[in-house]
């Protein structure tokens with residue numbers, strides 16, 4: 001991820017309706033780590049659209065949200081990104097690849113393997129180029 005570019009939770013907008021459509025799509029599970037029964041909140045995936053849009057957001061548990069929005073990513077156990085990187089929801093794929101790239105940048109071997117073996121649709125490649 002380019003310096004200064006952060007995945008963030010949008011402030012000052014009503015995320016209720018966004019949260020509702022995301023909850024439906026996600027089946028009330030964290031879209032990265034698949035945790036259920038935990039508080040989930042919407043996180044937008046860059047580049048940010050003018051209006052919050054479920055196609056450009058993911059629903060994440062607290063740990064994943066903090067990893068995604070924080071500058072420091074605790075590499076302890078993010079191997080679930082392997083599954084998320086193959087998600088058929090483009091926004092989930094984009095955020096998983098962005099996080100895997102950060103881990104690869106810190107020398108995490110399995111993150112490199114995920115990225116090397118991953119097939120990305122041209123639209124997702126394009127999205128990733130504009131997100132970084």
Ligand SMILES: [Zn+2]
Nearest residue numbers: 030033061064
């Ligand atoms: Zn999670």
